[in-house]
Every structure is written in C-alpha cells, then in structure tokens.
Amino acid sequence: MLIRLALPSDLPQVRDRLRAVFGPQRADHRLDPVSQLIRAVLGVRTYDEVAWAAFIRLRAAYPNWTALGEAEADAVEQVIDPVTFADQKARQLPVLVRMIRLKRGDLELDFLAHEPVDEAMAWLMRLPGVGPHAAAATLNLSTLDQRAMVVDAHVNRVARRLGLTARQGDAAHAHDEILDLAPDAWDGEALAELHHLMKAHGQSICSHLDPACTLCALREACPRVGVTRDQEGEVVAFAPSLPDASQPRV
Ligand code: SF4
Numbered sequence: 460m461l462i463r464l465a466l467p468s469d470l471p472q473v474r475d476r477l478r479a480v481f482g483p484q485r486a487d488h489r490l491d492p493v494s495q496l497i498r499a500v501l502g503v504r505t506y507d508e509v510a511w512a513a514f515i516r517l518r519a520a521y522p523n524w525t526a527l528g529e530a531e532a533d534a535v536e537q538v539i540d541p542v543t544f545a546d547q548k549a550r551q552l553p554v555l556v557r558m559i560r561l562k563r564g565d566l567e568l569d570f571l572a573h574e575p576v577d578e579a580m581a582w583l584m585r586l587p588g589v590g591p592h593a594a595a596a597t598l599n600l601s602t603l604d605q606r607a608m609v610v611d612a613h614v615n616r617v618a619r620r621l622g623l624t625a626r627q628g629d630a631a632h633a634h635d636e637i638l639d640l641a642p643d644a645w646d647g648e649a650l651a652e653l654h655h656l657m658k659a660h661g662q663s664i665c666s667h668l669d670p671a672c673t674l675c676a677l678r679e680a681c682p683r684v685g686v687t688r689d690q691e692g693e694v695v696a697f698a699p700s701l702p703d704a705s706q707p708r709v
Contacts, residue, residue, distance in 0.1 A: 473657075477676065489600065495600055496555070496593065496596075499597055500555065502596075503544070527556050548588060580594045592610060598647075599650055604647040604648065608634050608637045610633045610637065613665075660677075664676075
C-alpha cells in the first residue's frame with residue numbers, strides 16, 4: 460500500500476512510513492521512574508549498549524537505590540565506567556538520589572504523573588545531570604507513560620533535516636516543537652513509538668555524516684535541511700572533477 464507523504468510535518472505519515480521500514484515499536488518493559496531517570500543520566504552522550512550494561516552493573520551493586528545516595532563517587536565511577544563522563548555522573552547520581560528524597564520525603568517520582576508535562580520536565584531538570592533528554596525519557600519511557608518526546612542526538616538530527624524543528628534549536632526547543640506537531644490524540648505510547656522509529660532511522664539511514672537519502676522512505680517530502688549534496692551521494696557520483704566520476708557512488 461502506498462503511503463502518501465506530502466509534508467514532513469505530517470507526523471502520522473512520518474510514523475507510518477518509518478513503521479513500514481522498522482516495524483511497530485512497542486515497549487515490552489518499562490522501568491519505574493527513578494530507575495529510568497538513572498538509566499537516562501547514564502545514557503547521556505553514551506551508546507545504548509554501554510549505558511544499559513552500566514545500569515545493570517549499578518543495579519547489581521545497589522539493589523536499593525537509596526544506598527546509591529550514600530555511595531562514594533569513586534565507588535560509583537568504578538561500577539559505571541566506561542560511560543561517557545563517568546566521573547561526573549558518579550558524582551551526580553548520589554546527589555540526585557539524595558535530592559529526590561529530600562524534596563519528596565521518599566525516593567519516588569510517581570507524583571509527576573499528576574503534574575503538567577512542562578512542569579514535570581522543569582522539576583526534573585533542576586536535578587543534577589538532568590537535561591531535557593533525561594527528563595523526557597523519565598516521563599515518557601518509564602511507567603509514568605507521559606506525553607513527552609525524547610529527543611536524543613539521532614531524533615534531533617532527523618527532525619532538523621526534515622524541517623520539523625529549528626535548524627539551530629536545542630533539544631528543549633525540539634521537544635516542544637515536535638509536541639506542537641503531534642496530534643492531540645497521541646498519547647505517551649504514540650510519542651514513544653515515534654521516538655524509537657526516528658532514532659532507528661537516524662542510526663541507520665539518516666546518519667550524521669552520510670545520510671542515505673536515496674534509500675530513505677521520507678525522501679519525497681524531506682527538505683534535507685543542512686544536508687550537503689555531497690552527503691546525499693548525488694553530486695559526488697557525477698562530479699567531473701573527481702577521478703572516478705564515471706562510477707556512481709553506492
Ligand atoms: S531524505 Fe535524507 S536527510 Fe531527509 S530524512 Fe531521509 S536520509 Fe535524512
């Protein structure tokens with residue numbers, strides 16, 4: 460079945476086209492909000508597989524997160540290394556745990572389900588090491604299942620190239636801009652699926668250095684903001700100044 464895509468801002472069509480490539484994305488398991496927050500902080504500028512491995516080691520070392528709040532930074536760093544900025548995150552995580560307990564009287568974040576998303580985001584971003592990405596991941600990907608959009612580096616790049624977000628905008632603005640385009644009927648699950656689809660697209664097709672536009676399911680409507688002709692792989696293939704110009708680039 461042909462899925463028509465007239466504008467990249469048509470998020471249901473973007474979702475459907477990417478779903479046709481990567482399949483439906485459904486969460487099999489959701490972490491509790493505190494665990495998801497810790498997982499998200501570990502994941503800042505870190506590959507998923509590295510962050511997940513560090514999270515599993517951290518959980519094994521501190522089966523009760525309250526104990527993480529009492530841990531020495533050096534001990535935490537040994538457990539979470541080699542995540543990016545391990546020393547910094549090892550200092551932030553115990554403070555983060557203690558701050559939640561101090562502010563809430565308990566180590567829980569379930570109350571955020573009853574707050575407006577923008578206020579819940581702001582509350583989380585006052586914790587050490589928590590930016591828009593980690594805050595949105597806590598609200599959207601955990602059992603809170605709130606209507607937030609996780610904008611990591613891959614999603615941010617795809618959204619910018621599609622013209623969904625401002626070219627120079629940061630992740631916080633991108634979060635708000637994508638939410639503004641999302642249909643009102645979309646719940647947290649729908650936004651989580653869009654995140655996973657756009658991330659998979661950014662990791663495989665719309666990569667940082669070499670977007671495979673000729674293979675892209677969104678190419679008809681994509682304005683390719685910031686993508687050079689060289690990156691698209693068209694001019695390079697036929698540029699007469701290149702020694703192997705007669706050989707199309709694959
Ligand atoms: S057409 Fe190119 S720039 Fe646009 S989404 Fe596809 S791969 Fe990315």
